[in-house]
Amino acid sequence: xxxxxxxxxxxxxxxxxxxxxxxxxxxxxxxxxxxxxxxxxxxxxxxxxxxxxxxxxxxxxxxxxxxxxxxxxxxxxxxxxxxxxxxxxxxxxxxxxxxxxxxxxxxxxxxxxxxxxxxxxxxxxxxxxxxxxxxxxxxxxxxxxxxxxxxxxxxxxxxxxxxxxxxxxxxxxxxxxxxxxxxxxxxxxxxxxxxxxxxxxxxxxxxxxxxxxxxxxxxxxxxxxxxxxxxx
Amino acid sequence: xxxxxxxxxxxxxxxxxxxxxxxxxxxxxxxxxxxxxxxxxxxxxxxxxxxxxxxxxxxxxxxxxxxxxxxxxxxxxxxxxxxxxxxxxxxxxxxxxxxxxxxxxxxxxxxxxxxxxxxxxxxxxxxxxxxxxxxxxxxxxxxxxxxxxxxxxxxxxxxxxxxxxxxxxxxxxxxxxxxxxxxxxxxxxxxxxxxxxxxxxxxxxxxxxxxxxxxxxxxxxxxxxxxxxxxxxxxxxxxxxxxxxxxxxxxxxxxxxxxxxxxxxxxxxxxxxxxxxxxxxxxxxxxxxxxxxxxxxxxxxxxxxxxxxxxxxxxxxxxxxxxxxxxxxxxxxxxxxxxxxxxxxxxxxxxxxxxxxxxxxxxxxxxxxxxxxxxxxxxxxxxxxxxxxxxxxxxxxxxxxxxxxxxxxxxxxxxxxxxxxxxxxxxxxxxxxxxxxxxxxxxxxxxxxxxxxxxxxxxxxxxxxxxxxxxxxxxxxxxxxxxxxxxxxxxxxxxxxxxxxxxxxxxxxxxxxxxxxxxxxxxxxxxxxxxxxxxxxxxxxxxxxxxxxxxxxxxxxxxxxxxxxxxxxxxxxxxxxxxxxxxxxxxxxxxxxxxxxxxxxxxxxxxxxxxxxxxxxxxxxxxxxxxxxxxxxxxx
Numbered sequence: 001x002x003x004x005x006x007x008x009x010x011x012x013x014x015x016x017x018x019x020x021x022x023x024x025x026x027x028x029x030x031x032x033x034x035x036x037x038x039x040x041x042x043x044x045x046x047x048x049x050x051x052x053x054x055x056x057x058x059x060x061x062x063x064x065x066x067x068x069x070x071x072x073x074x075x076x077x078x079x080x081x082x083x084x085x086x087x088x089x090x091x092x093x094x095x096x097x098x099x100x101x102x103x104x105x106x107x108x109x110x111x112x113x114x115x116x117x118x119x120x121x122x123x124x125x126x127x128x129x130x131x132x133x134x135x136x137x138x139x140x141x142x143x144x145x146x147x148x149x150x151x152x153x154x155x156x157x158x159x160x161x162x163x164x165x166x167x168x169x170x171x172x173x174x175x176x177x178x179x180x181x182x183x184x185x186x187x188x189x190x191x192x193x194x195x196x197x198x199x200x201x202x203x204x205x206x207x208x209x210x211x212x213x214x215x216x217x218x219x220x221x222x223x224x225x226x227x228x229x230x231x232x
Numbered sequence: 233x234x235x236x237x238x239x240x241x242x243x244x245x246x247x248x249x250x251x252x253x254x255x256x257x258x259x260x261x262x263x264x265x266x267x268x269x270x271x272x273x274x275x276x277x278x279x280x281x282x283x284x285x286x287x288x289x290x291x292x293x294x295x296x297x298x299x300x301x302x303x304x305x306x307x308x309x310x311x312x313x314x315x316x317x318x319x320x321x322x323x324x325x326x327x328x329x330x331x332x333x334x335x336x337x338x339x340x341x342x343x344x345x346x347x348x349x350x351x352x353x354x355x356x357x358x359x360x361x362x363x364x365x366x367x368x369x370x371x372x373x374x375x376x377x378x379x380x381x382x383x384x385x386x387x388x389x390x391x392x393x394x395x396x397x398x399x400x401x402x403x404x405x406x407x408x409x410x411x412x413x414x415x416x417x418x419x420x421x422x423x424x425x426x427x428x429x430x431x432x433x434x435x436x437x438x439x440x441x442x443x444x445x446x447x448x449x450x451x452x453x454x455x456x457x458x459x460x461x462x463x464x465x466x467x468x469x470x471x472x473x474x475x476x477x478x479x480x481x482x483x484x485x486x487x488x489x490x491x492x493x494x495x496x497x498x499x500x501x502x503x504x505x506x507x508x509x510x511x512x513x514x515x516x517x518x519x520x521x522x523x524x525x526x527x528x529x530x531x532x533x534x535x536x537x538x539x540x541x542x543x544x545x546x547x548x549x550x551x552x553x554x555x556x557x558x559x560x561x562x563x564x565x566x567x568x569x570x571x572x573x574x575x576x577x578x579x580x581x582x583x584x585x586x587x588x589x590x591x592x593x594x595x596x597x598x599x600x601x602x603x604x605x606x607x608x609x610x611x612x613x614x615x616x617x618x619x620x621x622x623x624x625x626x627x628x629x630x631x632x633x634x635x636x637x638x639x640x641x642x643x644x645x646x647x648x649x650x651x652x653x654x655x656x657x658x659x660x661x662x663x664x665x666x667x668x669x670x671x672x673x674x675x676x677x678x679x680x681x682x683x684x685x686x687x688x689x690x691x692x693x694x695x696x697x698x699x700x701x702x703x704x705x706x707x708x709x710x711x712x713x714x715x716x717x718x719x720x721x722x723x724x725x726x727x728x729x730x731x732x733x734x735x736x737x738x739x740x741x742x743x744x745x746x747x748x749x750x751x752x753x754x755x756x757x758x759x760x761x762x763x764x765x766x767x768x769x770x771x772x773x774x775x776x777x778x779x780x781x782x783x784x785x786x787x788x789x790x791x792x793x794x795x796x797x798x799x800x801x802x803x804x805x806x807x808x809x810x811x812x813x814x815x816x817x818x819x820x821x822x823x824x825x826x827x828x829x830x831x832x833x834x835x836x837x838x839x840x841x842x843x844x845x846x847x848x849x850x851x852x853x854x855x856x857x858x859x860x861x862x863x864x865x866x867x868x
C-alpha cells in the first residue's frame with residue numbers, strides 16, 4: 001500500500017520541480033544569469049590579398065615579355081582574385097585538365113615544387129618564376145627544377161620511395177579505364193627501370209649530379225624537354 | 233573543361249616537364265599554333281551600348297553565337313564593330329557568362345524575354361549557375377502553368393470536334409459549365425445531397441409524443457415519408473454513380489479514386505438495409521451502417537473547390553500533424569503516469585489506472601477541464617497545474633505557428649524535393665561534362681590519327697568528317713597524349729574496359745593463333761582478318777562498329793564492319809599474359825592501316841617480348857611520329 005512517506009517524497013519532488021522551472025523561467029526572461037558564457041571567438045575572415053611586384057621588375061627577373069606577363073596575370077587573377085593560390089584551388093584547377101583520373105597527388109607535389117618558400121600559398125611571382133624556368137629556361141635549369149619536384153622532402157637525394165610516390169601520382173592521373181589494365185606494381189616496375197638508368201653508383205639514391213648526367217645522356221629526355229618551348 | 237581554366241593550360245603543359253625523365257617513350261609532337269595572333273579587343277555594340285572584351289574570352293565557348301564564326305554575320309565594316317539589335321540588359325548577363333563561366337538569371341527580368349535572348353545567343357539555359365537556377369526554374373514553371381491555363385480556357389470556349397458521347401459526358405461531369413444540361417445535373421445532385429443530409433439529421437429529432445408517453449424521433453413517426461425521401465436520394469446517387477462509371481475514361485482508375493469510394497459508401501447502407509430485413513441479430517450492425525450515410529456530406533467536395541484544397545492541404549501536411557500528435561501523446565503519457573502515482577495515495581481517487589488518467593490529462597491539457605476527475609493530493613495538484621500550463625503551451629501556442637508552418641513547410645518540402653531532383657540533374661550534368669571531355673579526347677585521338685593519315689594520302693574529304701578542334705582543345709589533347717606516353721598506358725572508355733576485363737578472363741584460344749596469323753594478307757589488315765576467324769561474340773560492342781562505319785564513308789577500302797567487335801577482344805585473348813603492355817593501339821592501327829591499305833606482315837609471336845606489333849604498317853617511315861605513337865617499344 002502506498003504509505004505516507006512515499007507520497008511525501010513525491011510532494012518534495014513536485015516542489016523541487018516547481019522551483020527549478022521557475023529559475024529557468026527567470027533565466028529565460030533575462031532577470032538572472034545562470035549559464036557560464038564562453039566567449040566565442042569571432043573567426044576573423046582573413047582576406048589575404050597580395051599584389052605582385054611591378055611589371056618591369058618581373059620582366060627583368062623572368063624570361064617573359066611584358067605582353068606575356070599580362071596574359072599570364074589575367075588568367076591567374078581570374079581564377080584566384082585574392083592574388084595567391086592555395087593548395088585546394090591549385091588542385092581543383094589542375095584536376096580540371098585530367099578528368100579521367102585523380103590528379104590531386106601530383107598537384108600536391110607540383111604545389112610544393114612551386115611554393116619555394118613553403119608558405120602554403122603560391123604568389124604570382126613564384127608562379128611566374130617557375131614558369132619562366134620551365135618554358136624559357138636552360139636545360140640545366142629545367143632538370144634542376146624537375147629534380148626538385150621529385151625530391152619530396154627536399155634533402156638533395158631522390159630515394160626509391162619518393163620516386164614511387166611521384167610515379168604513382170602520375171599513374172593516378174590516368175584513372176581506372178586504361179588499356180592495358182593498370183596493375184598495382186606497374187609504378188614500382190617503372191621506378192625500377194628509372195633507377196637502373198639514373199643511379200650511376202648504385203647506392204640506392206639519386207643525387208642531382210647523377211640525375212643531370214643521366215638525363216643529358218638520354219636523347220629522348222632531351223628532346224622532350226624542348227617540347228613545350230612554344231607554349232606561350 | 234571550364235572556360236577560365238583554359239588560361240591555365242600553359243601552366244599545366246609546362247608542369248608536364250615533370251613527367252619527362254620518367255617516361256620511356258618519345259613524346260608526341262606539340263600542335264603548332266598556326267595563326268598566332270596577338271589577343272585583341274573586340275567591340276560589341278548592342279543597341280547602342282558598347283561592350284568590349286578580348287577575343288579569346290569569347291572563343292571559350294565555340295558553340296555559341298559569339299564564340300563561333302556566326303558573329304561575322306553581324307560585323308559592321310564601317311565601324312569595325314559587331315552590332316546586335318537586342319536587349320543590352322540581358323546582354324550584360326550573357327557577356328558575364330563568357331567572362332566568368334557562370335550564367336546568372338536576373339530576378340527583374342521577364343522569363344520569356346530572357347529565354348528568347350538565350351536562344352538567340354545559342355546558350356542553353358541548363359548551364360545557369362546554381363545560385364540562380366532555382367529561381368529560374370520556378371519562374372519557368374509558373375509561366376508554363378499560366379500558358380497551360382490560358383490554353384485550357386481557350387479550349388473550353390471552342391467547340392471541340394466530334395467527341396464521342398462518352399467523352400462529352402465525362403467532360404460534362406468534370407466541368408459543369410460546359411453545357412446547360414451539365415449545370416442542371418450539377419445543381420440537382422447538389423440539392424439532393426443537401427436533402428439527404430438534412431433528412432439524416434432531422435430523422436433523429438424527437439418530434440411529438442405518441443400515446444404511451446414515449447418520445448419518438450421523427451424518423452420513426454414519419455417512417456414512410458423519410459423512407460421515400462431516402463429512396464429518392466439514393467436513386468439519384470446511384471444513377472449518377474453509374475453514369476460516371478460509364479463515362480470514365482479509365483474505369484479502373486475511377487473505381488479506385490476517393491470520390492467514387494465516398495459515393496459507394498454513401499449509398500451502400502440503403503441497399504444493405506433493403507437486403508437485411510428486420511433480423512434482430514444484424515439490425516444492430518445495420519444501425520451502425522446508418523452512420524455511414526453521413527459520408528454523403530463529403531460528396532459536396534465535388535461541388536466545392538475549397539473543400540478539396542483543405543483535404544489536399546491536410547494530406548500534404550500529414551507528417552507535421554503526425555509529429556504534433558506524437559509529441560502530444562508523449563506528454564499525455566508522461567503526465568498520466570505522474571498523476572496516477574501522485575494520486576495513488578488518496579482514498580477514493582478516480583485515477584484508478586494510468587489509462588484512466590489519460591482522460592484527465594487530455595481534458596486538462598486541452599484546457600477543457602470537465603471536472604469529472606480532479607486531483608486531491610498536494611503532489612497531484614502541483615503536477616496537475618504543471619500539466620494544464622504545459623497544455624496551454626503545447627497546444628495553444630503551436631497552432632498558429634503550425635498554420636503558418638503548413639504553407640512554409642509545404643513549400644519547403646517541395647523545394648527540398650526540387651533541390652534533390654536538381655542535384656541529381658546537376659551531378660548528371662557534371663558527369664556528362666566529364667565524360668564529354670574525356671570522350672572528346674578519345675574521339676579526337678582517333679580523328680587526329682585519321683586526320684594526319686589523310687593528310688598523307690591527300691584525301692580530299694578530310695574537310696567534312698572531322699570537326700576542327702580549337703587550338704586550346706588540341707593543346708589539351710596533346711597534354712593528355714603525353715601522359716599516355718609517360719605511363720605507357722592508354723585512356724579507353726568504360727565499355728572497352730569492361731570488354732577487355734571480360735576477355736582477359738577467357739584465355740583459351742592459344743592454338744588458333746598461328747594459322748590465322750599467316751593466312752591473310754588481303755586488303756584488310758592482318759589483325760582484322762585474324763579477328764574474322766574468331767567467333768567470339770560480345771554483347772555491347774556496338775561502339776567500335778559504329779566508329780568504323782563512319783570511317784567507311786571516308787575510306788574507299790571495305791572493312792568488314794561487323795567483324796570489328798571481336799577485334800580488340802580477341803587480340804587480348806591471343807596473348808597468354810593478359811596484362812602485357814605490348815598490345816598496340818589497335819584502334820588507331822586499324823584506322824591507319826585501313827586507309828593505307830598495306831598488307832601487314834603477321835609477326836606476332838606468342839611470347840610477347842619487345843618487337844613491333846604486326847599492325848604497324850611496313851612503310852612506317854612515311855608516317856612520322858603517328859606510326860611510332862602506335863608502336864609500344866619496350867615492355868615495362
